[in-house]
Amino acid sequence: MKLITALIQPHKLPDVKKALFDAKVYKMTVTSALGAGAQKGYTETYRGAQEEINLLKKIKIEIAVNDDFVQPTVDAIIKGAKTGNIGDGKIFIQPLEECIRIRTGEKGKAAIG
Amino acid sequence: MKLITALIQPHKLPDVKKALFDAKVYKMTVTSALGAGAQKGYTETYRGAQEEINLLKKIKIEIAVNDDFVQPTVDAIIKGAKTGNIGDGKIFIQPLEECIRIRTGEKGKAAIG
Amino acid sequence: MKLITALIQPHKLPDVKKALFDAKVYKMTVTSALGAGAQKGYTETYRGAQEEINLLKKIKIEIAVNDDFVQPTVDAIIKGAKTGNIGDGKIFIQPLEECIRIRTGEKGKAAIG
């Protein structure tokens, strides 16, 4: 099993959700985050003081999947999030050793979907 | 070492915290998240427009533990979070290679607790 | 590749950011979190009711790096976040199997930086 984490532009969340649903990925966890990456921030002057805002608002999506679902999930995220502009975001894939459904105590493949 | 991540119902946080404390797990990190899972969302009509809300509010708890603490921690989370209803949540277990205490520079087992 | 997660005091974020930039680490993801650790919380009485607040506000920084960048990144975080007091925080290091840049589809080393 893998844990896929994607950092995307906030306004792309509906598109990514749709692409994931089309790919039959229905489970996910979404949080808001601030990100620094290749995308340049913007400069604010506030009451005479200047500051470079280089942490931009991002959405973080985490999806735990079985190994055979990794590629379709990654593809779906890219499909929904890609515009070709800087700031589109990143996907990280990590190993996931176990997954447990609290309600039933099921583990592994049975629990993830 | 493992990193245990649990996604639970927000109102179960006090119970889970209590169960963890009883199991002598005192350290954790809590964030709020939105989750899509087996639990059905709800439909809203807002000023004549309809929308299915399928991202529900969840609490994410992350706990880094030594290997021998994995089972007690998982048990405690289940004890605190389980109601038997859909939406109870999931637990993920990932490998954790290193843990460092910033204050002292301690590593590994010494740092985690 | 590794995923480095640091939990630090909120007001140390600017210092850590600066230390990371000095170490040529420009990419990261920041979220806010509540943490329980060695640091003691505080007790509130609210309208005659007492409660121990043991979840304190923390900042979580996630940085994906190539293996040779792990040590410099950890050092920079410690440099920026350390005060020697309880509550300074922790750093976790996890394996990262893949990293994909959504915009270009680049993978691995090419994508991470």
Added chain:
Amino acid sequence: MNRMKILKKMSLTMAILATILAVSPIVMNQVYAQEEAVQQAPQKTEVKKPSATDELAYAVDNMFLFFCAVLVLFMQAGFAMVEAGLNASKNTVNILFKNLMDLCIGVGLYWLIGYGMMYPGDAFKGGWFGFAGFGVSEKLGDVAGGTLHPQFDFLFQVAFAATAATIVSGAVAGRLKFAAYLIYSAVLTGLIYPISGMWKWGGGWLDAMGFYDFAGSLVVHAVGGFAGLAGALVLGPRIGKFNQDGTPNPMPGHNLAFTALGVFILWIGWYGFNPGSQLAFYGSANTSAVGIIAVNTTIAAAMGAFGAMLFNWILYGKPELSMALNGALAGLVGITANCDSVTNGEAFIIGIVAGIIVVLGVILLNKLKIDDPVGAFPVHGLAGIWGGIATGLFGDHPLGAQIVGSLVIPAWAFITMYILFFTMDKIFGIRVSEEEEIKGLDIGEHGEEAYAGFQIIETK
């Protein structure tokens, strides 16, 4: 399918509306007929042309009451902010909605029947119940200083009725069904409040007995406070409020800035509530009275906040804002019955005591395991009674009558409202489901969240 249903419902509503529009003139004529019958007698004296002085005094007094009524109506915004701020964000829409509907239903019903029940006229002097007819006269009566146009009088009085009703919404917050609240609100403003109001202000038996309540510590605030207590008792505490060992958990409000703003607005609104209750400004005796009333109100509010802050500080070692804000309101409630009868110095003391009462009241509720999320009972119920008693202690009114009134009115509100909430609960259940309570009434009752886009971490 869904669309078809909506279209069907729409046409149905339209048909009903058309019918209403068609029959309404008849009904309305009916209302006016009754109303004019009632107003016949006094109208006769209208024949002689009033003098310029009468016209001027009439204008001054009615203008005074008009702007005071506007200030009292503004209090609705204050209550909405106070209560919204002291509750969880997941119930914000629900609380705001209840406050809005209080006013709207209150205006409708108090206009239709409440006003006629509360001010039934001299025929019902000393009695328990009366009715002057539907609606409110639009006719000009006597023109002279101290005489009020019935429309202004109604505007002022309806704001009081809405105040009494809205106090309850805080006490039952977070668990009462919206529909049940609407029913409660209608019964209170259309029936319960006008009846006990008539006992005192309508010239009823309490008035005859010598009971004094200048602007409504009891007639308005204690009615609301004890109705709220009844609701809180029938409902029981919110999930998570009390531990199994009986100790209370803090369930802090989600926005104390709203609460503070609300208290400032209420404080301002009280300058309509108390001074306006003089019902006249012209004539130096009236002018002077209004001046003293306004200053007494100010001093009591200030000292209520100060007293609550200090007492809380002494007890718990810290100055707590939400308690000081409750204290200001308690000071205002405490001075309401007697603001025209006491000196500035006495107002000072009445305020401090009210502030202390509110702190003790919150402790008491915790002890009794009653969950009143905004402190409506201590602020309006207990400080209301204190106001009634203080009127006897400081204000040269017979203490006996004050004690009777200060017991009877709260009891009336508590008993009738307990019966109402209890009966509704038996018939259809007035408490939302556990799941709905946990998720918040905004989603469950209204499908609408107050803070779209804000990430909120609620753990209770």
Added chain:
Amino acid sequence: MNRMKILKKMSLTMAILATILAVSPIVMNQVYAQEEAVQQAPQKTEVKKPSATDELAYAVDNMFLFFCAVLVLFMQAGFAMVEAGLNASKNTVNILFKNLMDLCIGVGLYWLIGYGMMYPGDAFKGGWFGFAGFGVSEKLGDVAGGTLHPQFDFLFQVAFAATAATIVSGAVAGRLKFAAYLIYSAVLTGLIYPISGMWKWGGGWLDAMGFYDFAGSLVVHAVGGFAGLAGALVLGPRIGKFNQDGTPNPMPGHNLAFTALGVFILWIGWYGFNPGSQLAFYGSANTSAVGIIAVNTTIAAAMGAFGAMLFNWILYGKPELSMALNGALAGLVGITANCDSVTNGEAFIIGIVAGIIVVLGVILLNKLKIDDPVGAFPVHGLAGIWGGIATGLFGDHPLGAQIVGSLVIPAWAFITMYILFFTMDKIFGIRVSEEEEIKGLDIGEHGEEAYAGFQIIETK
């Protein structure tokens, strides 16, 4: 480098300012010269010393108008809160700023030219356009009951002008460039509103025709509502509002507590808007009229909210707060034209119908794929027209003239404003870039966020 630039700009501004300060006396003298010329004739009658009764009546009437003007000016806070609350948090600074600038630009321009265009004097009776001169007289005119000091009259009128302007900011929220908005606001308060206002209230052709609009359902609200519609049409909907199949997506406001507070403030402000439009309080006929106006206003507002809530409940199975709040405003707009001409019972009906209209109006806009984020068009445009028609149906004013006025004024506002927005769009583009719209106008236009420190998750 940056600092040098700023210093240079600073000195330049100072130089310009110094020049302005130097020439301003001359310009101002000019203004006054013109103004005094205009005021010459009536000033003559000032010679005879007014009687004490005249002085008193004058004081009463002007004081009444003064406090009413303050209430109407308070409505600016209400609009700011309503509109801010109904939009996304990322556009909050922008919305608030537009509301502030409406008032500021409105005060400047309406003082300089608008007032003189709207009340050009008897010389332009029955006409289409007139001008009395720059500025506003500071001279005392006749002293008697019913006579207003021009400065108070201006204060009251400028608040109306700002109201008309500010309605639009909600309809074009989230996508209009700030600079374009400032231009629009200047044109509306300095030109468009005074012209159509003159047609009715300045004694122009609509007035001569017998058209009646007591406090501005059409003259103020429909002008704003239809100008907003024009803006929304030229701009097109916000990104994400409509799906490809034409179905609308909800884009809920970020803070319904602000919206509720705003509606309570507007409701309170309306006690200046409608009662103040009687322009006199002294004289029992005036006093009585103001009383009826105030109660009618209250009843219509209450029933507007109630009607909208109920109708929405019937249609969608749930009581929606934002719709009930819009309903209260629609009730207020609907009663504005006729509050002095109908009975309490008729106000009841006018309010309910207005509440239903607002629900239907929102559905209509969704059908037509027009994106009006706060419902400005249904509330001010449609309910405004309803107010005009209701004046004919219930208020004993010729229905024909009411229909003409209820068509002509909205058409005037819509057409002129459509041309303005369209022309601006052709010349420099009035819509912000897609990227700016997505990130929010607060960052794009102002580089300032409303909620520093709050974590906000926007998904639209």
Added chain:
Amino acid sequence: MNRMKILKKMSLTMAILATILAVSPIVMNQVYAQEEAVQQAPQKTEVKKPSATDELAYAVDNMFLFFCAVLVLFMQAGFAMVEAGLNASKNTVNILFKNLMDLCIGVGLYWLIGYGMMYPGDAFKGGWFGFAGFGVSEKLGDVAGGTLHPQFDFLFQVAFAATAATIVSGAVAGRLKFAAYLIYSAVLTGLIYPISGMWKWGGGWLDAMGFYDFAGSLVVHAVGGFAGLAGALVLGPRIGKFNQDGTPNPMPGHNLAFTALGVFILWIGWYGFNPGSQLAFYGSANTSAVGIIAVNTTIAAAMGAFGAMLFNWILYGKPELSMALNGALAGLVGITANCDSVTNGEAFIIGIVAGIIVVLGVILLNKLKIDDPVGAFPVHGLAGIWGGIATGLFGDHPLGAQIVGSLVIPAWAFITMYILFFTMDKIFGIRVSEEEEIKGLDIGEHGEEAYAGFQIIETK
């Protein structure tokens, strides 16, 4: 154990309170004795019955002042919102609490001693200090137009005192200990403000010299602004405000919607502040003056906001809301001293200049590395001085006296307050610990957070 302690404290407090209640009648009698002695002389003239005209004029003037006082008191809500919004969310409870206590302590002390010091009577004409006795008379004095009941006069004046005090809370936000603030607030409203107030409004030496300050650009606003500067200087900047190279960091406010609402409320409140300072409405000269005052106030506010926006736009290339809001307040402060002495056109200029001054003032503070989180010094201090000078430039008052007054009053406030803050700092330290400042004063001082449930990410 804990419970025992609380019970013990509770009984102790009750015992003290009982004692106070027991002795209070004696003290109060004392107060009244003194007070009545003072009021003896003028009371004599009360014998003859006032005419109807006198009664009416008296009613009109006192009613005018009453509603104006209510408007000024409403400003407390405005200040609370402005200051809360411009600071970090972690200090919200603290700021709101300081604003509430300003008013409460102000009412208590200004009633007890302040009013008697500020208006000591003719005996102290032209002097530096005087005292008329404790408390405020509740007796009716002369009844005639222009005569004010002492209670109304007090209500109006106490609102001014609270305004002066509350200005400081913004300047010292985020780092001053709560207890130190309470002491400061007591000293200012009970001593410092009444003394300098007496110099001008109590008939003291500045008044005798010909210095003019109609409604308090200096007497109220500059006192607050310079007291705030003193506090900010003694405290030093917040952690993180200035970098080691001296450049400032933005520390944006957490809720600009609150700030905007607060400014709208203050603007509205100013219609009590300035027009009310005419202290009379009856008599066409008064009526006319109030009209001009109200319009001048409006124009200056509008142009202050417009000027600040434009100047900021020129300097930094973007229109900044928080600066425009400060500009509106600066315009209001600038016109306060002279609103009755200038024309509408001059008000226009005074407003624009005030708006520019505020932008320059913020730059100046940054240069001097003084940290005034809400801009209290530029808005109230600098624009206050500008108001005093403008009174000489435009208003036909001797420029020399204006300059003296515009230097002396700020200096008095600055020096006395610097000494107070400095002394307190030496004795017990007025700044909270670094840790507390970082975590926020809400937790450290009050153990109560303003936004329970909202996730807030503060990085400063």
